[in-house]
Each structure stands twice: as C-alpha cells, then as structure tokens.
Amino acid sequence: MNSDGSRLDGQGAAGPRFGVEEEFLVVDQVTRSAVPRAEAVLRRAGERLGTRVCGEITKLQLETRTEPCHTVAELHGQLAEARVALAAAASAEGLRIIASGTPVLGNVIPSPITEGPRQDLGTATFRGLHDELSICALHVHVELPERERAVLVSNHLRPHLPVLIALAANSPYWAERDTGYASWRTLVWNRWPVAGPPPYFTSAAHYDEFVATLQETGALVDVGTVFWDIRPSAHQPTLEIRVSDVPITAEESALVAALVRGLVVAALAAVDRGDPGPVVSAELMRIAYWRAARDGLGGHGVDVRTGEAVPAAELARRLLRLAAPTLEEHGDLELVTDWLRRLVEGGDGATRQRRAATGSGGLAGVVDHLVARTAPPLASTPPLASAVSASRPGENTPTWRRFAGNGPRREESTPP
Known part of the structure; x- marks a missing residue:
C-alpha cells in the first residue's frame, strides 16, 4: 500500500492514477516564428523541472510530463507549474513557448530533426514524413498494468477518439496559411504507416502478433514507432491515449485527461463484465476522424456506432x-463540467486562434495570443494554483518512473 492507503498498482478506490505529456513549440519573441532553439530552453528548464522536461524529435519542440496523479486538481497544478517554468526558461533565452498543434509562423518544412542514430534510421525508413514533424500533441497515460485488460479497454475507447480530436482541436495553421481545418495536425500525423485509430484486438497476444508482423514488413523502426492513438505502453504499466492536439491552456489539457481517465474506468467495468468492446467500421472511423479534424468542437461529428451526424459539443x-x-x-x-461548459461557449483552440488572427496583428497576433495563454502566472489560474505546491520537482521520484521503476521513456514516445 501507498502512504495514502491506495494500492501500489494504482487500482482500487484511489486509482487508477493518470498523467499527461504536453508538447510545445519554441518561438522567437520578436519574429514570432518557430525556431530550432529548444536545447537552450531545455538546459534552463531542466534546472527546475528535472526529468519532467525533455527534448523532442525536432529542435523546435519541448515536452513536459506530470507525475502520476490521483485528482484533476493535482494534475492541473503540475501542468500549470511546468508551463510557467518552461516559459520562464524560454524568456531567459529571448524566446517564448506556445501550445499549438502546429506552428503558426516560420519556415518549418523540412523540420530540423535532432541528431542521433535512431533519428537517422527513422529518416531512412520514413523519408519525407520526417519533413513535417513540427507537430505537438497531448498524451494521456492511465495506469493499467494488466496488458490483457488494456488491449480490451482500447476497443471500448476507439469510438470516442474522434470526439477527443474535436474537443482539443488546436492546429488551424500550416506553412503560414489557414488550412481550413481545426486540427491539421491530425491530417499530418495520420499519414504515418502505423498511426490513427488502432485496430480491433481480441487479446494481448493478438496485439503482439500484429505488432510483430508490422516489424517484419518494415513499417516500424521499433515498438516505439507504434503510433496508434491508443496503445499499451511497451515500458510502463499504462494505457496511452495520444489522439489530441496539445490544447492552449493547462485547464483544457486537464479536462481532456479527466475525461479520458473516466472513459477508461467505464471501459474497465465493461471488460470485467466480459464485454470485449464494440466493433466499429474502419471506414466510418476514417470519416469521423476527418470530420472532427475539419470542423472541431463547433461543427458536427459522426457517431461511429450509428453513422449519425451529431453536434460535436453534444458528443463531448x-x-x-x-x-x-x-x-x-x-x-x-x-470542476470538469464547468471547464467543458466554458470550452463549448468559448470555442476550441482553433476557433480562438482564428479569432485572434482577425486583429491588427494577423498571424503574429495569433502567436501573441498563444504565448499569453499557454503559461499565465500561477496566481491568475484559480481555483487550482494551490495544488501546485503538492508536487514540486525533487520531492518525489520523477515522473513515470514511479509506475514501473525503469528509466525515461523517450524511445517509446518520440518518432525516430
């Protein structure tokens, strides 16, 4: 048992625990363009955040991580704290950070890829796909050590993936123009050979056999390049849901994470009743993904169980x-109900980015909007700022090591 009375595996009355990884872009404070200076920011941010911050596949990006959390307040506190620390580190270098699924300004094609043998192998394997990797996502981990149950839970979550795309849609711009989509990142990412919604699996053995087949075909560099939007972690006892753009605010990231954990718990109950999950048409899933990516939270989505067009806000x-x-x-x-209400009323991230673009600053004004809202001072983010002090870096074992006792998970979560 833990000191708080919860079980060590995260299950029981206090579990499962959950956590988040957020990806950010580094931008120049004068030009507002995305710039390949993430390493300088990482050095400074690491002094405060330790292993809760790391680099990413491109030199434009950084990633922060929470430790495993029991409550939304705890999770939000860690997200807000990490954003403030990252923004302060960027400012000290004459830079800023933004939470956007894609860059707004800057010549980011081809993406400046970080150096290393694994990255070189990835470029040799995936070729031109590496040219457009300057995209930022939100990854939610829910503690689920039993892989058999994790795979079956994935079946239950598949129908909800398009809704999560719409809920966090925050990437309308690409190559300094409006794409007409709410989540262009979704379209960019789904071109990879093993991405998008996972297949329907009957067991963990079925999952492992299929991944082995993918490796034989050359579609993977390693198991870390299984980029389905739901996957059981190869190195941690978690189920990872990685379908969403990174949202503009910490509150929105916490909202998505809270909904995901609730869906996982509901799915677990169904699995334990013997329900392996609904079989959903892959073709209809593809259409639902496209519709969610195009229209976001303000449009209509597709109920993949019925094929019916339903307002995305109602699906949320x-x-x-x-x-x-x-x-x-x-x-x-x-708290989560209030956050969702405010998100529906104010519009998804793409809507707010476009609203900012109508001002005199144009796309530079969009970047300014993102900078101001990505990491506002902690004192201006009630009612949860007080939760930050509960999980300061250095007071607990870092991040996801608390789940499994093994090392950092960059090989798993970063494209090569």
Whole structure:
C-alpha cells in the first residue's frame, strides 16, 4: 500500500492514477516564428523541472510530463507549474513557448530533426514524413498494468477518439496559411504507416502478433514507432491515449485527461463484465476522424456506432456523462463540467486562434495570443494554483518512473 492507503498498482478506490505529456513549440519573441532553439530552453528548464522536461524529435519542440496523479486538481497544478517554468526558461533565452498543434509562423518544412542514430534510421525508413514533424500533441497515460485488460479497454475507447480530436482541436495553421481545418495536425500525423485509430484486438497476444508482423514488413523502426492513438505502453504499466492536439491552456489539457481517465474506468467495468468492446467500421472511423479534424468542437461529428451526424459539443457532453461516475468519486465532476461548459461557449483552440488572427496583428497576433495563454502566472489560474505546491520537482521520484521503476521513456514516445 501507498502512504495514502491506495494500492501500489494504482487500482482500487484511489486509482487508477493518470498523467499527461504536453508538447510545445519554441518561438522567437520578436519574429514570432518557430525556431530550432529548444536545447537552450531545455538546459534552463531542466534546472527546475528535472526529468519532467525533455527534448523532442525536432529542435523546435519541448515536452513536459506530470507525475502520476490521483485528482484533476493535482494534475492541473503540475501542468500549470511546468508551463510557467518552461516559459520562464524560454524568456531567459529571448524566446517564448506556445501550445499549438502546429506552428503558426516560420519556415518549418523540412523540420530540423535532432541528431542521433535512431533519428537517422527513422529518416531512412520514413523519408519525407520526417519533413513535417513540427507537430505537438497531448498524451494521456492511465495506469493499467494488466496488458490483457488494456488491449480490451482500447476497443471500448476507439469510438470516442474522434470526439477527443474535436474537443482539443488546436492546429488551424500550416506553412503560414489557414488550412481550413481545426486540427491539421491530425491530417499530418495520420499519414504515418502505423498511426490513427488502432485496430480491433481480441487479446494481448493478438496485439503482439500484429505488432510483430508490422516489424517484419518494415513499417516500424521499433515498438516505439507504434503510433496508434491508443496503445499499451511497451515500458510502463499504462494505457496511452495520444489522439489530441496539445490544447492552449493547462485547464483544457486537464479536462481532456479527466475525461479520458473516466472513459477508461467505464471501459474497465465493461471488460470485467466480459464485454470485449464494440466493433466499429474502419471506414466510418476514417470519416469521423476527418470530420472532427475539419470542423472541431463547433461543427458536427459522426457517431461511429450509428453513422449519425451529431453536434460535436453534444458528443463531448456524452463523454462527460460516461466519465461522470469517476469524476464524482474523486470530487472533480463540478470542476470538469464547468471547464467543458466554458470550452463549448468559448470555442476550441482553433476557433480562438482564428479569432485572434482577425486583429491588427494577423498571424503574429495569433502567436501573441498563444504565448499569453499557454503559461499565465500561477496566481491568475484559480481555483487550482494551490495544488501546485503538492508536487514540486525533487520531492518525489520523477515522473513515470514511479509506475514501473525503469528509466525515461523517450524511445517509446518520440518518432525516430
């Protein structure tokens, strides 16, 4: 047992624990263009965040991670703290950070890839796909050590993936122009050979056999390049849901994570009743992904179980209803409900980016909007700022090592 009375595997009344990885872009404070200076920011940010911050596949990006959390308040506190620390490190270098699924300004094609033998192998394997890797996502981990259950839970989560795309849609610009999409990152990412929604699996053995086949075909560099939007971790006892753009604010990231954990708990109950999950048409999933990426939270989505077009905001409310029992158990329901209401009323990230573009600053004004909202001072983010002090770096074992006792997980989460 842990000191708080919860089980060490994260299950039981206090579990499962969950956590988040957020990816950010580094931009010049004068030109507002994305620039390949992430390493300088990483050196400074590491002094405060330690292993909770790391580099990414391109020199334009950084990633922060939370430690495993029990409550939404704890998670939000860690997200807000890391964003503030990262912004301060960037500012000291004459730079800024932004939370956007794609760059707004800057010549980022081809992407400046970090050096290393694994990256070289990735470039040899995936070729031109490496040219457009300056994209930023939100990864949610939910503690689920039993791989058999994790694979079956994945089946239950598949129908909800398009809704999570719409909910966090935050990448309307690419190559300094408006794509007309709310989540262009989704379109860019889904061109990879092993990306998008995972197949339907009947067991962990079925999953492993299929991954082995992918390796034989040359579609993978290693198991770390299984980039499906849900995957059981190869190195940690978690299920990772990685379908969403990185949202503009820490509150939105915490909202997505809270909904995901609630969906996982609901799916676990179904799996334990013997339900292996619904079989959903791959063709309809493809259409639902496209519609969610195009229209975001303000448009219509596709209910993949019925084929019906439904307002995306209503589909998001359905997710909230499914997650509500878990949220209520942890005392998070009122907070998450309020966050979702404000998101629906204010618009998804893409809508707010476009709104900022209508000002006199144009796309530079969009970057300014993102800078201001990515990492506002902690004192301006009530009611959860007080939760930050509960999880300062150095007071606990770093990040996801607390789940499995092994090392950092860069080989798994970063394209080569």
